[in-house]
Structure formats: C-alpha cells, structure tokens
Amino acid sequence: MSSDTVAGLGARLRRGETDPAELAGRARGALESIADLHPVLRYTDDLAERQARRAARMLAESPATAGPLCGIPFAYKDVLCVEGVETSAGSKILQGFIPPYTGTALGRLLDAGAVPVAVTNCDEFAMGSSNENSAYGPVGNPWDGSRVPGGSSGGSAAVVAAGAVPFSLGTDTGGSIRQPASFCGVAGFKPTYGRVSRYGLIAFASSLDQIGPFARSVDDVASVFTAIAGHDPRDSTSSPTAVEPVGEQLGKGVAGLRLGIPREYMAEGLEPGVLSAVQAAFALLEKLGATLEEVSLPSTEAALSTYYIIAPAECSANLARMDGVRFGLHIDRPSLTDTYLETRGQGFGPEVKRRIMLGTYALSSGYYDAYYRQAQKVRTLIAEEFDRAFEKVDALVCPTSPIVAFPKGAKSDPLSMYLCDVLTLPVNLAGLPGISVPCGLSEGLPVGLQVIGPRLQDARVLRVARAYEQATAWHTQTAPPRAGAGRLA
Amino acid sequence: MTLERDQVVHVAMLARLGLGEADVERYREQLDAILSHVDRLQQVDTSQVAETAQVGGLVNAWREDERRECLPVEAALANAPHRRRDHFEVGAIQE
Numbered sequence: 409m410s411s412d413t414v415a416g417l418g419a420r421l422r423r424g425e426t427d428p429a430e431l432a433g434r435a436r437g438a439l440e441s442i443a444d445l446h447p448v449l450r451y452t453d454d455l456a457e458r459q460a461r462r463a464a465r466m467l468a469e470s471p472a473t474a475g476p477l478c479g480i481p482f483a484y485k486d487v488l489c490v491e492g493v494e495t496s497a498g499s500k501i502l503q504g505f506i507p508p509y510t511g512t513a514l515g516r517l518l519d520a521g522a523v524p525v526a527v528t529n530c531d532e533f534a535m536g537s538s539n540e541n542s543a544y545g546p547v548g549n550p551w552d553g554s555r556v557p558g559g560s561s562g563g564s565a566a567v568v569a570a571g572a573v574p575f576s577l578g579t580d581t582g583g584s585i586r587q588p589a590s591f592c593g594v595a596g597f598k599p600t601y602g603r604v605s606r607y608g609l610i611a612f613a614s615s616l617d618q619i620g621p622f623a624r625s626v627d628d629v630a631s632v633f634t635a636i637a638g639h640d641p642r643d644s645t646s647s648p649t650a651v652e653p654v655g656e657q658l659g660k661g662v663a664g665l666r667l668g669i670p671r672e673y674m675a676e677g678l679e680p681g682v683l684s685a686v687q688a689a690f691a692l693l694e695k696l697g698a699t700l701e702e703v704s705l706p707s708t709e710a711a712l713s714t715y716y717i718i719a720p721a722e723c724s725a726n727l728a729r730m731d732g733v734r735f736g737l738h739i740d741r742p743s744l745t746d747t748y749l750e751t752r753g754q755g756f757g758p759e760v761k762r763r764i765m766l767g768t769y770a771l772s773s774g775y776y777d778a779y780y781r782q783a784q785k786v787r788t789l790i791a792e793e794f795d796r797a798f799e800k801v802d803a804l805v806c807p808t809s810p811i812v813a814f815p816k817g818a819k820s821d822p823l824s825m826y827l828c829d830v831l832t833l834p835v836n837l838a839g840l841p842g843i844s845v846p847c848g849l850s851e852g853l854p855v856g857l858q859v860i861g862p863r864l865q866d867a868r869v870l871r872v873a874r875a876y877e878q879a880t881a882w883h884t885q886t887a888p889p890r891a892g893a894g895r896l897a
Numbered sequence: 898m899t900l901e902r903d904q905v906v907h908v909a910m911l912a913r914l915g916l917g918e919a920d921v922e923r924y925r926e927q928l929d930a931i932l933s934h935v936d937r938l939q940q941v942d943t944s945q946v947a948e949t950a951q952v953g954g955l956v957n958a959w960r961e962d963e964r965r966e967c968l969p970v971e972a973a974l975a976n977a978p979h980r981r982r983d984h985f986e987v988g989a990i991q992e
Contacts, residue, residue, distance in 0.1 A: 644958035738978030753915025785943035839952030
C-alpha cells in the first residue's frame with residue numbers, strides 16, 4: 409500500500425502517526441510547490457480548517473465507523489458548489505460567485521470527513537479537452553509542464569498526478585475525467601449517468617454531465633465513488649436504483665469474464681505508442697483469465713457529430729441563466745438587450761461562445777429537425793449498439809484517448825480539439841460507466857486503458873480496472889521529479 | 898453548406914452574445930468547419946428510429962408537493978449585481 413494513497417494515509421491517521429490538520433497543511437504545501445503548473449484556482453483554507461477539526465473529532469470519537477475518506481485531503485473542480493466558497497466555472501462571467509448552498513456530492517464528502525484544500529482549474533464551463541479554455545490560464549501536465557494535462561478537469565488530474573492530494577473530484581460530459589486521467593497517468597472514473605447526483609454542479613449539458621473521482625488506485629476511486637453515489641431527491645435525473653456495494657465485486661478478478669474490443673475504436677488515428685500499450689493490456693487481461701473478442705459499434709463515426717449537436721444545444725439552454733441579473737458579471741448599458749449582449753459578450757470566452765452559437769443554431773427554427781432531432785435519433789442508435797455489445801460481453805476495453813498529452817497550443821483549430829474526445833464521448837451519449845487507468849508510457853508520457861460497462865454496472869467496471877491495475881505497476885509510476893515540487897507523502 | 902455571415906449575426910443575437918466585427922468572420926469560419934463535419938449526421942438512416950432525450954432510464958420523477966426550507970432572501974440576493982429591497986433589480990424590458 410503506497411503511503412500517499414487514500415488507503416495508505418487512512419492507515420497512518422488511524423495509527424496516530426498524523427492528523428487531518430497536518431495532512432491538509434502538507435497537501436497545501438505540495439500544491440503551492442507546483443503553482444507553476446497552475447492547477448489550483450484558489451485554496452479553501454477556512455473550510456479545510458473546519459473540516460480537519462470535524463474529521464479529527466470523528467476519528468477520535470469513533471475510529472471504527474469513520475469511513476476511509478475521514479481526514480483525507482482532496483481538491484475539487486471549479487464547477488462544484490460549496491456554500492461560502494467561490495466557484496467560477498473557470499469563467500470570467502462567474503468570477504466572485506459565492507454559492508449559497510453546497511452540492512450533494514461535495515456535501516457527502518464533507519459528511520464522510522474528507523478535507524477539501526483547493527479548487528482546481530478547468531476549461532471554462534467544462535468545455536474543452538486541454539484545459540486551455542480556462543479564463544484563468546492553462547494548466548501544465550506534471551509529466552511535462554509544456555504539455556496539456558487534458559481537459560476539461562485538467563487541474564483535478566494534475567494535482568493527483570503530482571502527488572499533492574490523494575484524490576480529487578472532476579466532471580465528465582464527453583470524457584473530461586477519463587481523458588485527463590489518461591494524459592496524467594492516474595485513474596479517473598465516470599460513473600453511470602444518474603448514479604451521482606448533479607445537484608450543486610454548474611450545468612454544462614444536463615443529459616451527459618456526471619461527477620466522478622480521480623485517484624492513484626482503483627481502490628481509492630471505489631472509496632470515493634461509494635461515498636458520493638446514490639439517489640438524491642434534489643436531482644430528478646438521479647437513479648433511484650440502490651447502489652450495488654462495490655467492495656463485494658472489487659477483488660473478484662477477470663477470470664471468466666468476456667471482454668469486448670470495439671473494432672471501430674482501434675481503427676485509425678491511434679498513435680503507435682498508444683496502440684502497442686493497449687494491445688499489451690489486452691494480452692495481460694487474457695493472461696488473467698478473461699476472454700477477449702472483437703465487437704462492433706458501427707455508429708461510432710457519427711458519435712462525434714451527435715455529441716457536438718447535443719452538448720452545445722443543452723449548453724446554450726443552460727448558460728442562458730448567465731444574464732448578469734441574479735449573479736455574476738454585470739455590464740451596465742442603457743438598454744436591457746445591450747446589457748445582456750455586453751455582459752455575455754465580455755463574460756464568456758471564445759469556446760463557450762462557439763458552443764452557445766452552435767447549439768442555438770441547431771435548435772433554431774428551420775434547423776431543429778436536421779440537426780437536433782436527427783442527433784437525438786442517432787443517439788438512440790449509439791446506445792442500442794452498446795446494449796447489443798453487452799449481450800455478448802461483460803465489459804469493453806479500449807484506449808481512452810487516441811493520443812498522449814500534446815504540447816500547449818498544438819490544437820488551435822476547434823475541430824481538431826473536438827476529435828480528441830472520439831473514444832470517450834460515445835460513453836456519455838449512452839450514459840454508461842467508464843474508467844481510465846494507466847497502462848503504459850509512450851515516449852515518456854502516460855497512456856490510458858478505458859474500461860466501459862453496462863448502465864449501473866459501475867462495480868464491474870471497477871473490478872476489471874482493478875484486476876488489470878493489480879497485475880501491473882503502471883499506476884505506481886509517478887511523473888518525473890521537478891525542481892522544487894513537493895509531494896504530500 | 899456554407900454558413901453566411903448574416904446567420905452568425907442572427908444566431909449571436911438570439912443567444913445574446915455581443916460580438917465584435919472581427920469576431921464575426923472568425924466565428925463564421927470556425928462554425929462553418931464544425932457544421933460541415935457534423936453534416937455527416939444526415940447520412941445516417943434514422944427513418945425507423947425514435948429520439949433519445951435522456952439515457953437514465955427514468956420516465957418521470959415525482960415527489961410530493963410539500964413545503965420545505967428554501968434559501969433565505971439575503972442568501973438568494975447575496976450575489977446580485979443590483980438589488981432593490983428584497984428584489985433583483987433589472988432594467989426596463991419595455992420603455
């Protein structure tokens with residue numbers, strides 16, 4: 409058990425070798441030491457102090473019932489609301505916004521005694537695949553500071569990869585947890601749509617958004633998932649189905665499982681280093697007793713187009729509330745229309761404007777049937793193809809991203825950036841659980857293996873990922889040491 | 898298809914996004930490239946396919962219509978750029 413994992417730190421807390429306040433202070437110091445990578449937008453010192461005291465009390469009063477996250481420091485993406493702590497969604501339009509309430513996922517972590525120490529940088533309103541769309545500047549990848557950490561949850565991936573915190577929360581609408589996990593060499597899990605409440609998450613695309621954890625082991629991911637999953641009456645899309653206990657499945661291995669490799673995901677555009685790393689992973693899974701077979705998801709090619717109609721359409725509706733009246737930036741003009749135009753024109757960055765316009769266009773009179781309605785129909789085909797694949801296999805395995813972390817500025821054309829998500833966004837369109845775990849290096853940069861399962865089979869996805877992880881050492885590899893950069897442990 | 902400049906101006910107005918003159922042409926080019934790619938959707942035969950709006954498997958989510966705690970006025974107004982007494986203040990919609 410590594411000393412800087414949730415499990416390892418929990419053991420040290422219970423042996424009395426450290427305490428929650430000390431861990432929070434060490435995490436803050438480690439985060440400050442990587443400030444040049446810019447993964448943190450702000451520190452949550454007051455909240456961290458309060459939570460550390462609460463966690464210390466929980467551990468002292470009832471060490472047996474205090475859960476695995478009690479006293480563990482973490483960071484969360486700048487789209488999750490905590491009462492009294494600024495949340496800006498990486499946008500100038502929400503600069504200074506102080507949420508009046510705490511979202512469910514964060515609230516459950518606080519109740520479990522976890523200690524938030526920082527809010528992480530992200531693409532503006534979670535729109536992007538490189539974290540370069542943040543209004544507050546890009547994030548560097550801990551493996552190579554000149555490269556992107558992926559996006560949109562780039563800061564949340566980077567702080568875990570740098571060893572500054574043992575876990576973090578991100579959100580995934582088209583790959584925004586799994587792709588940065590892949591780029592930064594950590595585990596990142598997008599649960600089934602509706603499995604984790606979105607209450608208190610600043611909405612991007614409501615039929616696709618899902619909150620999930622980053623960590624350095626699948627066991628840690630499972631601990632965080634267990635704490636945040638479950639029905640929430642405050643989110644009408646949250647699943648009322650009871651959460652299957654993950655622990656019962658987690659250690660069962662892959663012997664006897666049937667795993668499918670989607671032919672279309674292996675087809676083209678994979679970097680040679682990515683291809684060889686995932687092929688080695690497939691071979692290992694077979695050696696561990698799984699049966700691997702090829703499956704087909706023929707509508708994969710249409711998935712990107714479907715996503716880039718549906719997600720912008722939903723975002724254009726969700727972001728209409730950023731009107732400068734109730735919260736956020738307000739630029740006064742004599743007429744209300746001009747006030748809206750100026751506030752939104754100055755408050756939103758270019759990618760958010762592009763997507764709002766794309767979505768508005770797709771929903772506008774005369775184009776609705778050709779774009780939005782057609783995309784919703786193709787979405788049905790995509791979901792049905794996954795269903796058919798899962799009649800033959802228990803889970804799917806494939807690369808998370810066709811490429812490894814690219815240099816900042818390398819994808820200035822919006823469409824080439826969108827193509828980064830081609831292997832992750834079909835999973836969101838179908839509402840499935842998916843995880844990325846480290847499966848090798850290509851030219852010194854991490855490669856991610858994606859495991860996809862049927863709806864609500866989150867535990868099975870974690871089980872397959874853990875079986876792979878336990879048979880390899882990739883998850884113990886850390887980014888090369890950088891001058892002045894400290895780690896939590 | 899080619900996206901016209903007027904369409905960009907129209908969509909930006911619908912979305913209440915103030916764009917500079919130079920921005921309009923840049924967005925026109927970018928959106929045109931994206932829409933040209935997205936147009937491949939039209940080639941998929943969906944004549945026998947129903948639409949999917951959400952994939953959570955839920956049809957309706959009901960709850961009892963009961964009174965419960967809500968945000969206090971001060972908390973709800975705390976982020977307001979302009980307020981008047983207990984209200985958000987907004988410019989006149991019609992003069």
